[in-house]
Amino acid sequence: MPSILRSPNVRRATLGAVPVRTPGIVLVVNHDSAADFMLAAGDIMQRHQLRANMVLPYALEYQAKEGNGKSIPTAADSQHWWRERLSSIIAQQGRGGSGNDGSFPVYREAYFISVWTVNAGVTSLDFAIACAGKKPLFLFSPRDKSDFTPEFLQPRMSALAGRMLAVIPSKRVFSMFGHTRPIRSLAAEWSNISGHSVYTNRSTRTVEPFYHASYTFCTPQTFTGARALPPNHRVRIADANHSLKAAPLCEEFANDSVFFPLSREGAVQQAADMIAKRQLWVYEVFDPRTQAVEVVSLVAVTRDTDNIAAISKVFTSPEWRGKGFARSIVAIVCREVLKHKSRVVLYVAHDNPAAATVYGRVGFVGVGENRPHPEVEDWIELGFNNTVLGFW
Structure with a gap:
């Protein structure tokens, strides 16, 4: 160069x-x-x-x-x-x-x-x-x-x-x-x-990670496929019209972490930024109760390089959980990304076995019900006291 x-x-x-x-x-x-x-x-x-x-x-x-x-x-x-x-x-x-x-x-x-x-x-x-x-x-x-x-x-x-x-x-x-x-x-x-000093749990006085996860990946060979969606269900790349509907899910996702909460205004801005970059995918359902199309689940595709893309911010609204939406949107997004990439990567927290099971069934190696894989690594985020907190 x-x-x-x-x-x-x-x-x-x-x-x-x-x-x-x-x-x-x-x-x-x-x-x-x-x-x-x-x-x-x-x-x-x-x-x-x-x-x-x-x-x-x-x-x-x-x-x-x-x-x-x-x-x-x-x-x-x-x-x-x-x-x-x-x-x-x-x-x-x-x-x-x-x-x-x-x-x-x-x-x-x-x-x-x-x-x-x-x-x-x-x-x-x-x-x-x-x-x-x-x-x-x-x-x-x-x-x-x-x-x-x-x-x-x-x-x-x-x-x-x-x-x-x-x-x-x-x-x-x-x-x-x-x-x-x-x-x-x-x-x-x-x-x-x-x-x-490294952030510690005040009760146990032991180091408390901000995040502790398995770093896993899915390839065209391990991908198990995406199921057909029911009528009136759709997964798509979000556009500007989704900003206000996706923002509450961004806020709830961030607030699940006690370390990186997000304000309502910050969530709206975050959703708008990801939509502008064509990074955000949404799962839409027509809700007969409201006679409106609701955004029930989302996934972000980020950190894109020649052969690899990462998915993150996998989140389903609490009132819509238990219906398989997370698995469906993750599978569909993986299917689309793997048309152009050799691997999709993600992190799954050690304290979230339900998510690990979902990802494993989609085809992410070494997590959930899948046998251990030598390339799946243990990653950790450690925080520090008396600093200016950012976010990711």
Whole structure:
């Protein structure tokens, strides 16, 4: 992607390295633009779209906002990026520098940081984070989960937390979400140096996750099909006329979480935003009681990359539950998405076995009544006290 390499809109990274007990060094790179982040890590995230679904879509979104489009750099682009920077990294490491000029962190719309192991001139990506908009900090790793040992995690999470403290205002990090073992390690390091303790249950005084879930997926091969709908029932992409009918479901969905409630006005805006982006699907039923078409269930299709799309915000109005609407809308949406994608991904909370059963019957692997699957991972969101709460 030479055009991005030459673009004046690509701001450079700041670099810092720390020695570790294993061969090589751990390098933490703070990217001053999404385009710079994509030049370094975009090709790797593209090759690991399943794992990178919480980071890659936001990096592409902000790269486009910077005026650099949504093209993904190639491996050659990444190699060129490293050739330009590796000598300065080695020199900086020799001086014992961290790349931090001592200034205070400033609020930006998005932060992107990557963590690498550099050994004999060969670089390998260990972790990458995106902290964008008002969303949590999202963590990606292309590493096999068997690599996530304390010996591997501690120096990398310590270095990452230190760089985060230098560039991200600490109150901005209200929560972090990713594979459970790295997140627990990073949360401990961040809590130690930032002064923001991990959120705990006041009664039990134990860490209480904001969210703890299985990360699963459905493919054309595992998809079980969509059942025909009864008369006067329809599933469709929402349009502007659905904003006010979909908003109450958005509000109820958010308010099911004690951590991320949504106001009535916020729900209307959220519904309108998703409708404008053609992300929201609705299940419509003609209600003879009101002689009107009611929106009884909804699903959002978000975090869209070349091969993968995520579904979220699966919600059925309480008065319409128990009729199979959730399974029907999820199945129909999966059927449509899988016409163009190789996988549909979602998170299902450990404390929601009913939802896991529904998703398993649609064809999501490793959840519900399905046998365990090696690619289904345990993900966790941990929150922090005395921060500015965002939402997602």
